[in-house]
Amino acid sequence: MNSKLKKMIFNLFKRRETGLESLPAFWKTYHTSFEQAYDRKTPIEDIRFVCFDTETTGLDPQKDQILSLGAIAVQNWEIKVSERLEFMVHQEYQPVGQAIEVHGILPKKREESLSEREAVEHFLAFIRQSVLIGHHVGFDINMINIALSGILKKKLKLKNASVDTINLAKRLLPPTHHLSSGELSLDQLAQKYQLPMQDRHTAAGDAYMTAILFLKMLDKLEKRGNKTLSDLLRK
Amino acid sequence: MQNTIPKRIFDFLKDLPPFTLLGKERLMDISEQVVVQYKKRGETIFRQGDEPEAYFYIVHEGAVHLLNQREGEGDVLVDECDEGDLFGIRPLLAEEPYALTAVAKEECLLYAIPTANFPQIMEENPKVALYLASTFAVEARPKALPVHKNYSLSGEIGNQEAESLVEVQSIERSKQPITCSAETSIKEAALIMSEKEVGSIIIVDGKQQPIGIVTDKDFRMKVVTGRFALEESIRQIMSSPVITARSDLSMADVQIKMIRHKINHLCLTENGEDNSAVIGVISEHDLMVMQGNNPAILIREMKRSTEVREMKRIRIRAEELLEKYLDQEVSISYITNIMSEINDALIVRAIELSMKELETKGKTKPQVDFCWMALGSEGRREQLLRTDQDSALVFSDVPSSDYEAVKAYFLDLASQVTDKLNECGFDYCPADMMASNPQWCLSLQEWKAQFSKWIHSPTPKAVLHSTIFFDFRPVFGNFSLAESLTEHIFSDLDQQSLFMTYLAKNAVGKPPPLTFFRNFVVEKSGEHKDEFDIKARAMMPLTDAARVLILHARQGKINNTFRRFEELADLDPNNKELFEQAADAYEILMRYRALQGLKNKDTGRYLKPSDLSKMERLNLRNSFKPIGELQTLIATRFQVMYVR
Structure with missing residues (x-):
């Protein structure tokens, strides 16, 4: 390798280092936790999963904002109730859209809620390098990513591996199954897997329900020979 | 932080005993600490002989089998726990390995509740301790005290005082404390214990004040292992100081004291301190036996009672037992069995005592069989409270020349009996449907005629009578008299179906x-x-x-x-x-x-x-x-x- 190229790589590396230096402590802590990132061969029971859900003002991550966030850890077939996050998030601007009515969260509840920045900080400290689980998890990750970029004034993304419970549900259907509309909604899956139906439309409630659903599906997947993280990440 | 998730746990627990007995805040605290565990079908949750875990469990979804796995005997199913049932509470009450194995019968969601706070909770709320102790008794001795699960009418009824440990006195009488001096050799002490068949011995000073205690466990841990020789003095292996208590403690208090000090034997002394003389020892095992044997003791005492006052007192104690059972949500079928056994024993005793009394007055029972029948709610074995008495008496057919004298005797007897029952708190029947009424103290022939009359001409009054009399049940005397009456009724019903329509x-x-x-x-x-x-x-x-x-x-x-x-x-x-x-x-x-x-x-x-x-x-x-x-x-x- 010639010295010019070496230098270029070094500079690149150095620039990235300085990049991290200039970022807030919460991001650094989060970033560092990935030194213990899960190997793809990690057995399922050794992985810390975090099931989470956000409620938002709408379905467009570019326009809409997070109203509340719920997350709960799942590890070794256990959900510890104490190991969870649930809070509302308030915005700098008045949220727009119909979601407010559906979720019943009004901006006036501001005193009981966290700012977007606090919410994201708490969330990152909670999830660390865990594998994220969610129903339509891509959407929720996207919401967090956009919030994160806004806070850090830099385009940064969550580094976690993630598993969508919708994908797991599909994998558990017979190959010839014809999907009917709404069949993979959390409500219908909850019914199918006999989950207790309780007040929906709270982020924490949905995160908890997703966690139980995930455990039930995990049992079935494991019986089909899925044993490691990479088995789980398969599409 | 908000608490949507613990609130869901809370909502599930709040209707289940013993959580019904806890305050809202306390239960919310517990809900915050719950660990929701997923168990695969066939997975072992804990194994017989395992050291206790830091949790006890409630089935949220699915079913768990509790098995007794004795070597060579295979698995014996002791209990099945369904949604809302508690199991694995041994770590709460005893520092002992699990007595049973728990296996998920199907896929399960369990709520694992940390045991750490429970000693304090039980201390604050003796009813929780009592409830858990009775559930524990079920786990320890299968099917002894079926706990009723589904119908919790509420935990708030009943007084807040701890139930009194009525049987402490009888235990003291039956179980003299076994003591020895500190200089006794280990071997001698062991011999005393095995001779007296006790699991513990109290080491006392010259004033009979307790200075130490040695239990079976000490022998296992300290002597059998060779740490101490048999010739050494018992002082070497005794636990000291001794945990003592007064003899008038409630059952819950004893339980809690044992849990707090992690002991299985509590030494009872005159003033409750260790500077007064030993008067008894109560072991965890005694507690269990007491809880299970309460009704048996009452029935035994009832059978031996010699006067009405005593019978009344026992019946009042039975009512305390009833209250405790209702409070612990023991199944009604168990409760009614117990209470009607006690009521029956009371009636039988009232009859026996009355016959004796008549005899001392020179009225001997004629050589004629009779049968005392309970009617109404007692006939149906449903009389939990002391409501009014309904009874009838049937005697064998006698030659008409003897009839008057025989009937007079039985009426006399019946009045004595109904008086005694009245004294015990069972009111006279306002409609006089009692064996002391000449209309309801009849020979078999007369009774058959009476039932035939009701069946063949079902006037409203006849139907009303039959609703009471058709629930008759023999309690004392020759039961075959009551059986032949039943046969007669059935054959009459076969001929006259219209009666059934009226009924x-x-x-x-x-x-x-x-x-x-x-x-x-x-x-x-x-x-x-x-x-x-x-x-x-x-x-x-x-x-x-x-x-x-x-x-x-x-x-x-x-x-x-x-x-x-x-x-x-x-x-x-x-x-x-x-x-x-x-x-x-x-x-x-x-x-x-x-x-x-x-x-x-x-x-x-x-x-x-x-x-x-x-x-x-x-x-x-x-x-x-x-x-x-x-x-x-x-x-x-x-x-x-x-x-x-």
Whole structure:
């Protein structure tokens, strides 16, 4: 390798280092936790999963904002109730859209809620390098990513591996199954897997329900020979 | 942070005993600490002999089997725990390995609740301790005390005082404390213990004050292992100081003291401190035995009682037991069994004592067989509270020349007996349906004629009488007299089916106690205005329905209303569900009435709907549901619309 190229790589590396230096402590802590990132061969029971859900003002991550966030850890077939996050998030601007009515969260509840920045900080400290689980998890990750970029004034993304419970549900259907509309909604899956139906439309409630659903599906997947993280990440 | 998730746990726990006994904040704290565990089908949760875990469990979803795995005997299923059931509570009450193995019978969601806070919770709330102790007794000794799970009417009824440990005195009498001096050798002490068959020995000083205790465990841990030689003094291996208590502690207090100090034996002294003389020892095992044996002790004492005052006192203790059982939500079928055994023992004793008394007055019993029959609720084995007495007496047929003298004797006897029962707190029957009434103290022949008359000319009065007399049950004397009466009734019924129609009409005469708007039907006037008559409006329609159906099925030996429904469910699979609901409903009503009666110190018959919590109202309302359906069934089956 010639010295010019070496230098270029070094500079690149150095620039990235300085990049991290200039970022807030919460991001650094989060970033560092990935030194213990899960190997793809990690057995399922050794992985810390975090099931989470956000409620938002709408379905467009570019326009809409997070109203509340719920997350709960799942590890070794256990959900510890104490190991969870649930809070509302308030915005700098008045949220727009119909979601407010559906979720019943009004901006006036501001005193009981966290700012977007606090919410994201708490969330990152909670999830660390865990594998994220969610129903339509891509959407929720996207919401967090956009919030994160806004806070850090830099385009940064969550580094976690993630598993969508919708994908797991599909994998558990017979190959010839014809999907009917709404069949993979959390409500219908909850019914199918006999989950207790309780007040929906709270982020924490949905995160908890997703966690139980995930455990039930995990049992079935494991019986089909899925044993490691990479088995789980398969599409 | 918000608490949506713990609130879900809370909502599940709040209706289940013993959590019903906890305050809202306390339960919320517990909910915050719950670990929700997923168990795969067939997975072992804990194994017999394992050291206890830091959790106990509640089944949220699925089913768990508790197995006894004895070597060479295979697995014995001891209990199945379903949704809402508690198991694995051993770590809460004893520092001992699990006595049973728990296996997930299907995929399960369990709530694992940390045991760490429970000693404190039990101390603050002795009822929790008592409840757990009784559940524990079930786990330790299979099927001894079936705990009723589904119908928690509420945990708030009943007083807050701890139940008194009535049996401490009897234990002291039966179990002299075994003591020795500190200089006794280990070997000698062991010999004393094995000779007296005790598990512990108290080491005392010259004033009989306790200075140490040695239990079986000390021998296992310290002597058998070779750490101490047999010749050394017992002082070397004793635990000191001794945990002591006064003898008037409540059962819950003893339990808690043992848990707090992690001991299995509590030394009772004169003043409760270790500077006074030893008067007894109570072990964890004693506690268990006491809890299980209470009724047995009462029945035994009843059988030995020599005067009415004593009988009354025992019956009052039985009522305390009843209160405790209701409080712990022990199943009604178990409770009714126990209470009717005690009532029967009381009646039998009253008869025996009366016969003796008559004899001392020179009135010897004629050489004629007789049978004392309980009628009404006691006949049905449903008399939990001391309501009024209903009885009848049947004696063998005698030559007419002897009749007057024989009848006079039995009437005399019956008056003595009913007087004694009255003294014990069972009121005389206001309608005088008692064996002391010449009309209801008859020879077998006369009784047969009487029943035939009712059956063949079913006037309203005859039907009313038959609703009371058809629940007769022999309690004392020659039971075959009662059996031949049953046979006679059945053969008469075969000839006269119209009677059943009248009986059926009577059974559908009281509509379900809900108005159109799903409110309780309350009394419109009189002393109990605006109160709900649980006996007449809800229980009697079920009792009447069960009676007519079971008579129709010619099943004479089953008297208990909910057992009748259970039997009907077996006999008539098409209506199985309805009969099972009716049996459940009747149990709920019995439980409710007994609680109400104990609370108000009355028969529990009338209650104010406004005093009930929402949950209680809902529970009661649900128990009315089968009434309407049963009445429709009976009306159709017996064609009651054709009689007037």
